[in-house]
Amino acid sequence: MSLALTGPELSFQRRVRAFAEKHLKPLAAKIEAEEYFPSDFLRTLGRNKFLGAPFSRSDGGLGLGWVSETIVAEEVSAISAAAEMARLASAALYSAPLACFGNSVQKRRFLHSVLSGEKVGALALTEPEAGSDAGSIKTRARRDARDFVLNGEKRFITNGGVADYLFVFAVTDPGKPARSALSAFVIPRNSKGLEVVRAYGLLGMRGANVVHLRLRNVRVPRENLVGGLNRGFSIILDELDRERPAVAAGMMGIARSSFEEAVRYSSTRKQFGRPIRDFEGVSFKIADMAVKLAASQLLILHAARALDRGEPARKEGAVAKLYSTEAAFEVANESLQVHGGIGYTKGLPIERYFxxxxxxxxxxxxxxxxxxxxxxxxxxEVGRPS
Ligand SMILES: Cc1cc2nc3c(=O)[nH]c(=O)nc-3n(C[C@H](O)[C@H](O)[C@H](O)COP(=O)(O)OP(=O)(O)OC[C@H]3O[C@@H](n4cnc5c(N)ncnc54)[C@H](O)[C@@H]3O)c2cc1C
Incomplete structure (x- = not known):
């Protein structure tokens, strides 16, 4: 199995890169400085068919599979990671479970307009008392005739304050273990009883919209239940498996930009009468960054190709996400070090990458x-020793 990008994938990558350079680069400083949510960029991405590349054409995508999603994630994030967060939340976190588990009516009503960029989506799983332990969510959805009525709180929801539709997980059978207790619903933004309690200020990712939501007697028709009653947990697991390679690729985009800046700066900055790249203390950092980028790329492709073959990719996705996200932070940190004092200032994007x-x-x-x-x-895999 070849891990390298194929000819068509390379040409897709070139198109996305050129697109991001043209449409996102001019916005990147504004997104950061003004915490500007890039809704216009999302619309342009959608109009140009770059949202939902992995999904079938009948679902409103390009039918290019999950490798294409990692390409888009890397290229967008290489310019603005906050814009990538907004894109990922709408076009992957919200859209993947609908594309995989929604029926044709739900896709027509809630998916097509998000993939075309006219509408924005968000995925609401995390709660104040349920983070890593996602199965312990408390938001409750009770049956009431043909409807469900939802009550609870969701925290840290990316796009939550701007989304037209939310993909929400709630408990429908509290007597059962999480695996068979949860269900998934699409909730339109204008639903009565759905309110934004607060927007979070963040260390990084400025421009991303991350909020705390409250649901008070939010009434949802039965038609908005996705994937069947009490099927929510398997939808969560499937969604997380699909998102991980793209999350990893987004971080690799930041790492790539940090690396390129470090290579450039170390070639031009002179100390002791010569470019600082002539000192092994600097150039070996560049070598380590190159290794981390190459390893990240292979792990991400390995996981995305498994998804594209329809194989389980739980371990592969977790390996790719773990390695690439930690590597990206190390690369950004070392790039800042290579830049010295100027890297610590707002004059360059290095501190933003960090x-x-x-x-x-x-x-x-x-x-x-x-x-x-x-x-x-x-x-x-190894089983228990007998
Ligand atoms: C900016 C931002 C955007 C987000 N966007 C979304 C979104 O769009 N939708 C959504 O649903 N959620 C979103 N999240 C939530 C995110 O997925 C959670 O923050 C994350 O899963 C961790 O949960 P927690 O914050 O509750 O931390 P906790 O689960 O409370 O963890 C705290 C610490 O304990 C550790 N820990 C917990 N359990 C274990 C264990 N079993 N073994 C070892 N260590 C453990 C954790 O690793 C961590 O270090 C977002 C969060 C942030 C900060």
Missing amino acids: RDARFMMIGGGTSEIMRYIIQREVYK
């Missing part, structure tokens, strides 16, 4: 949870 790169060791499942998943899959 702050942005910190996030995905937490979001989408922490590094500790990735290690937990990996060891569990390893021991499953």
Whole structure:
């Protein structure tokens, strides 16, 4: 199996890169400085068919599979990780479970307009008392005639304050273990009883919209239940497996930009009468960064190709996310070091890369949870000694 990008994938990558350079680069400073949510960029992405590349054409995508999603994630994030967060939440976190588990009416009503960029989506799983332990969510959905009525709170919801539709997980059978107690619903933003309690200020990812939501007697028709009653937990697991390679690729985008800046700066900055790249203390950092980028790329492609073959990719996705997110932070940190004092200032994007790169060791499942998943899959593979 070749891990390298194929000819068509390379040409897709070139198109996405050129697109991001043209449409996102001019916005990147504004997104950061003004905490500007890039809704216009999302619309342009959708109009140009770059949202939902992995999904089938009949679902409104391009039918290019999950490798294409990692390409888009890397290219967008290489310019603005906050814009990538907004894109990922709408076009992957919200859209993947609908594309995989929604029926044709739900896709027509709630998916097509998000993939075309007219509408924005968000995925609401995390709660004040349920983070890493997602199965312990408390938001309750009770049956009331043909409807469900939802009550609860959701915290840290990316796009939550701007989304037209929310993909929400809630408990429908509290008597059962999580595996068969949860269900998934699409909730339109204008539903009565759905309110934004607060927007979070963040260390990095400035411009991303991350909020705390409250649901008070939010009434949802039965038609908005996705994937069947009490099927929510398997939808969560499937969604997380699909998002991990793209999350990893987004962080690799930041790492790539940090690396390129470090190579450039170390070639031009002179101390002791010569470019600082002539000192091994600097150039070996560049070597280590190059290794981390190459390893990240291979792990991400390995996981995305498994998804594209329809194979289980739980361990592969966790390995890719764990390695690439930690590597991205190390690369951003070393790039800042190579830049010296100027890297610590707002004059260059280096300090932004450093702050942005910190996030995905937490979001989408922490590094500790990735290690937990990996060891569990390893021991499953070897079995118990008899
Ligand atoms: C900016 C931002 C955006 C987000 N966007 C979304 C979103 O769009 N939708 C959504 O649903 N959620 C979202 N999240 C939530 C995110 O997925 C959670 O923050 C994350 O899963 C961790 O949960 P927690 O914050 O509750 O931490 P906790 O689960 O409380 O963890 C705290 C610490 O304990 C460790 N820990 C917990 N359990 C274990 C264990 N079993 N073994 C070892 N260590 C453990 C963790 O690794 C961590 O270090 C977002 C979060 C942030 C910060």
